Amino acid sequence: MTRSLLAVLDSIPGLRPATPSTTHIGSRVPWDLDTLAVSINDELIEIRVVALALPLPPLLREAEAALHTALGETRWKDARLRLVVTDIDAAALTPLAHVGDADA
Template sequence: MSADGVALQALIEAIEGIDGVRLAVPLGAKAPDWWPWDARGFAVDLAPESVEVRVVAQTLPLAPLLEKTTAQLRAALLDTRWADAVLRVVVADLDAVAFDRKHGC
């Protein structure tokens, strides 16, 4: 697997390990089984000096959620060429469950 592929997989796994956030995949939560690639990768952009990860927030408040998410993603990038890259976490959507008093605000 290429360095890009290893970093991408590490970022996907990091996000999946965080309660309250999921990748903002344009095709929905799961791609069709017949697809030859992992659609979750569409939520991540790896540029030479920056990394952008688009997420859907499922809990509020956002500030602590984004701090936790950023820390997990930074840790996932430690042993990659993006260890010192600019990291952007973009909340592309807010899940309605975030407004449920039991789960979020």
């Protein structure tokens, strides 16, 4: 289920799984670090994400709808879905800086 949810998340431009730092040691880990961004139990599915674009509300609504669709025919169809934005990538803020510069 984790891989299915990550595949859905991968289809949403502007979001990516929030994973631990990919340092030299992290690159030696023999498993997919993206799976660490997903927690699943019978009542709650939590996915930690990093925003690569703004504004957040439409991105999160799109992700939520797509993820709920993926859960529709599974045993987790009634579980609550929680998307946790752990960080905003600096590139997401760049256009805002340009808008502010133009108004100055």
